[in-house]
Amino acid sequence: MVVSDRFPGTEKVRSFLVLADELHFGRAARYLHLSQPALSQQIAAFEREIGLRLFHRSTRQVRLTEAGRDLLAVATSAISVLDTGLADVRRRAGAGRPQVRIGHVGWGTGQVIARAARVLAPEPVQLVPTYTNFGNQLNQLRHGQVDTALLWRPYLPKSHGDVEEATAAVVPTCLVVPWDHALAGRSSVVVAEVGAERLIRIGVEDAFPVAGMRFVEHTADYAVDTLAAVAAGVGLALCPRLAEWDSVHRDLRFIPIEGAESELVVAWRSTTDTADGSAVHRAVRGLCQAGRETAAMLPHHSGTAHPVGAHPVPGHPGSVQLPSAPADGSAGLLDARRGEHARGPRQHDRAHPAPLRRGEVLPEQHQARERAHRR
Amino acid sequence: MVVSDRFPGTEKVRSFLVLADELHFGRAARYLHLSQPALSQQIAAFEREIGLRLFHRSTRQVRLTEAGRDLLAVATSAISVLDTGLADVRRRAGAGRPQVRIGHVGWGTGQVIARAARVLAPEPVQLVPTYTNFGNQLNQLRHGQVDTALLWRPYLPKSHGDVEEATAAVVPTCLVVPWDHALAGRSSVVVAEVGAERLIRIGVEDAFPVAGMRFVEHTADYAVDTLAAVAAGVGLALCPRLAEWDSVHRDLRFIPIEGAESELVVAWRSTTDTADGSAVHRAVRGLCQAGRETAAMLPHHSGTAHPVGAHPVPGHPGSVQLPSAPADGSAGLLDARRGEHARGPRQHDRAHPAPLRRGEVLPEQHQARERAHRR
DNA sequence: TTCGCTTACGATTAGCGTAAATATT
DNA sequence: AATATTTACGCTAATCGTAAGCGAA
Numbered sequence: 001m002v003v004s005d006r007f008p009g010t011e012k013v014r015s016f017l018v019l020a021d022e023l024h025f026g027r028a029a030r031y032l033h034l035s036q037p038a039l040s041q042q043i044a045a046f047e048r049e050i051g052l053r054l055f056h057r058s059t060r061q062v063r064l065t066e067a068g069r070d071l072l073a074v075a076t077s078a079i080s081v082l083d084t085g086l087a088d089v090r091r092r093a094g095a096g097r098p099q100v101r102i103g104h105v106g107w108g109t110g111q112v113i114a115r116a117a118r119v120l121a122p123e124p125v126q127l128v129p130t131y132t133n134f135g136n137q138l139n140q141l142r143h144g145q146v147d148t149a150l151l152w153r154p155y156l157p158k159s160h161g162d163v164e165e166a167t168a169a170v171v172p173t174c175l176v177v178p179w180d181h182a183l184a185g186r187s188s189v190v191v192a193e194v195g196a197e198r199l200i201r202i203g204v205e206d207a208f209p210v211a212g213m214r215f216v217e218h219t220a221d222y223a224v225d226t227l228a229a230v231a232a233g234v235g236l237a238l239c240p241r242l243a244e245w246d247s248v249h250r251d252l253r254f255i256p257i258e259g260a261e262s263e264l265v266v267a268w269r270s271t272t273d274t275a276d277g278s279a280v281h282r283a284v285r286g287l288c289q290a291g292r293e294t295a296a297m298l299p300h301h302s303g304t305a306h307p308v309g310a311h312p313v314p315g316h317p318g319s320v321q322l323p324s325a326p327a328d329g330s331a332g333l334l335d336a337r338r339g340e341h342a343r344g345p346r347q348h349d350r351a352h353p354a355p356l357r358r359g360e361v362l363p364e365q366h367q368a369r370e371r372a373h374r375r
Numbered sequence: 376m377v378v379s380d381r382f383p384g385t386e387k388v389r390s391f392l393v394l395a396d397e398l399h400f401g402r403a404a405r406y407l408h409l410s411q412p413a414l415s416q417q418i419a420a421f422e423r424e425i426g427l428r429l430f431h432r433s434t435r436q437v438r439l440t441e442a443g444r445d446l447l448a449v450a451t452s453a454i455s456v457l458d459t460g461l462a463d464v465r466r467r468a469g470a471g472r473p474q475v476r477i478g479h480v481g482w483g484t485g486q487v488i489a490r491a492a493r494v495l496a497p498e499p500v501q502l503v504p505t506y507t508n509f510g511n512q513l514n515q516l517r518h519g520q521v522d523t524a525l526l527w528r529p530y531l532p533k534s535h536g537d538v539e540e541a542t543a544a545v546v547p548t549c550l551v552v553p554w555d556h557a558l559a560g561r562s563s564v565v566v567a568e569v570g571a572e573r574l575i576r577i578g579v580e581d582a583f584p585v586a587g588m589r590f591v592e593h594t595a596d597y598a599v600d601t602l603a604a605v606a607a608g609v610g611l612a613l614c615p616r617l618a619e620w621d622s623v624h625r626d627l628r629f630i631p632i633e634g635a636e637s638e639l640v641v642a643w644r645s646t647t648d649t650a651d652g653s654a655v656h657r658a659v660r661g662l663c664q665a666g667r668e669t670a671a672m673l674p675h676h677s678g679t680a681h682p683v684g685a686h687p688v689p690g691h692p693g694s695v696q697l698p699s700a701p702a703d704g705s706a707g708l709l710d711a712r713r714g715e716h717a718r719g720p721r722q723h724d725r726a727h728p729a730p731l732r733r734g735e736v737l738p739e740q741h742q743a744r745e746r747a748h749r750r
Numbered sequence: 751t752t753c754g755c756t757t758a759c760g761a762t763t764a765g766c767g768t769a770a771a772t773a774t775t
Numbered sequence: 776a777a778t779a780t781t782t783a784c785g786c787t788a789a790t791c792g793t794a795a796g797c798g799a800a
Binding site: 007008009010011012013046049050051052053066067070071073074075077078081082085086088089090092093117118119121122 | 382383384385386387388421424425426427428441442445446448449450452453456457460461463464465467468492493494496497
């Protein structure tokens with residue numbers, strides 16, 4: 001299946017759709033990775049261009065006008081036509097190309113694959129994402145069920161055997177808390193503070209080989225389950241900041257942990273053909289570039305001076321050093337290679353709205369996203 | 376019926392549609408009122424954003440790729456959904472508002488009404504355009520079949536009786552020639568040169584009360600017929616430059632005539648209620664503003680130094696002086712009030728591509744436009 | 751050599767984020 | 776007073792038009 005993407009030029013319509021569903025500028029803006037004034041301006045511009053008032057606004061209430069309700073139906077169906085039509089065109093255009101299967105666990109990897117698909121569109125490769133869980137990821141790669149895998153370190157232990165790897169991006173590790181948690185307002189936390197909390201364990205042994213970590217009973221198999229569990233109040237979780245991209249729970253807060261970083265790694269079997277121009281080679285290259293670019297769209301690592309841009313990854317894939325898990329309990333999860341981070345090719349120096357940045361949102365995500373209420 | 380308009384954010388899709396139909400960047404760009412490089416960039420950006428190559432380009436041929444053909448069907452239906460849906464929403468939003476009927480003859484008046492409808496959208500007025508011909512226009516206004524009329528001077532003689540008028544815009548008068556006519560390459564002509572040609576007469580007496588004008592047998596009833604007749608090789612025609620907006624015959628050239636200007640006039644019965652805030656008052660005001668703004672989007676009057684912007688029209692309608700038709704045959708059609716032209720509110724100082732400038736094009740026009748071949 | 755698409759470049763416009771202002775409950 | 780939207784403002788990115796580049800017929 002081809003990774004879905006949005007039809008270009010439909011940003012304002014999507015903003016309208018989200019606001020029409022949310023009926024709250026602040027929440028809609030967070031969901032859209034926009035600042036609230038930016039969304040206000042977008043809606044105002046949309047109304048001006050269309051020449052109709054679509055929302056009644058008061059400081060306490062936003063509701064659709066009659067014209068807005070009418071346009072909502074039109075816009076919904078049209079966006080559906082455009083997106084599904086574009087996906088169909090993509091699928092047909094990709095037919096006949098060599099397929100490269102990608103095992104991934106979520107936490108923003110869907111975004112990375114979507115971007116990689118766009119990057120690689122002119123080339124004869126067809127990316128086929130396969131969603132899986134932590135426990136199976138490396139096995140699937142070794143057994144040939146997938147051709148490449150997008151791994152998150154240090155949540156997954158070092159691979160062994162005939163697997164080669166390349167680092168695509170290094171992003172801050174975040175503590176995920178419910179919106180009403182005591183730490184929810186913090187812009188960053190230190191590792192010691194994480195030790196005071198109870199975390200949700202990932203379904204892999206040694207996922208957090210750090211002394212002092214305390215876990216709850218529940219263990220998550222899938223990456224997204226950790227976030228759902230946090231939203232459900234089971235406990236807190238650790239994850240890469242990239243997870244903000246595909247899990248926009250409006251009731252979750254992602255708080256960067258000082259000095260802690262997660263690494264997005266592209267892996268493939270060393271026995272596969274990765275010669276220059278091979279399908280797997282193209283896929284790995286595209287995934288690395290997409291990971292770099294996606295990471296570059298994250299807000300800066302608050303609390304530290306160095307920008308959390310993309311990690312410099314050579315265009316050609318190669319093995320990289322992996323972060324070692326120190327026995328020292330206080331500095332666990334820490335990857336202190338800061339200071340040598342190169343920025344992504346299109347790094348935005350502009351400041352970002354907290355906690356999420358502007359970007360693209362799947363309408364399916366929006367329609368189907370959780371409606372869990374505050375506990 | 377509500378004036379149709381384009382859904383915002385669909386510029387690139389429309390460019391794609393036109394180019395897919397035209398298969399020639401230059402012609403498509405002229406049709407879209409864009410420069411050819413701008414269209415090239417738009418298409419390139421569209422392909423990049425979508426991640427698919429839509430056209431095979433060689434220096435001598437442009438043709439759709441397979442993906443382009445697929446996307447063409449998607450884009451066509453989606454644009455149709457958006458435009459007709461928007462029109463429906465507009466119609467419903469306008470229901471119940473006081474209607475103001477507008478008699479107009481074409482030559483760009485459709486554009487003006489569309490813009491006026493957008494300008495007046497927030498106000499309780501519903502514009503209802505009624506297409507007519509020169510001969511009936513003033514009668515329809517006097518007899519109450521329409522509430523206002525958009526007149527073109529000096530093609531229509533001075534109105535008499537209980538009709539009040541306001542000038543909305545003054546634009547260059549053009550000589551319309553087939554693309555392969557001897558004058559086709561000229562950026563401007565003088566009145567004496569027009570006297571050497573045979574013109575198509577408008578179906579109104581004294582439409583061109585100028586000595587030295589020579590006419591062909593054919594007489595046009597409707598404004599657009601003059602242009603069709605020119606394309607058919609019947610003869611040449613005179614018309615306001617604004618006519619470029621809604622008649623983009625790729626085989627016609629609009630050549631400004633030195634010193635000759637046409638005047639777009641809004642007329643209404645003096646017996647109607649035009650008190651501040653009345654429906655007719657709103658309509659007249661909106662039409663004046665729209666005429667001003669549309670004229671401001673025209674390229675500058677080549678050959679003369681003064682900008683052909685909008686004529687200063689007071690916000691409140693009132694009678695204005697009309698151009699007198701001099702008996703002097705050499706300076707006919709001349710309106711020498713140059714030098715006091717104020718620019719439109721959003722005048723573009725940027726230079727424009729010849730002969731047409733960027734703007735909005737009705738897809739219906741494109742689909743249904745004439746395919747007359749070169750003689 | 752001509753035709754026609756692309757690239758380069760300067761300039762304008764649009765859009766976003768921060769901060770301040772405003773309005774309603 | 777508190778909360779939520781709008782306005783103001785500086786900056787960045789996108790886009791257009793002119794002019795130059797360049798490849799195919």
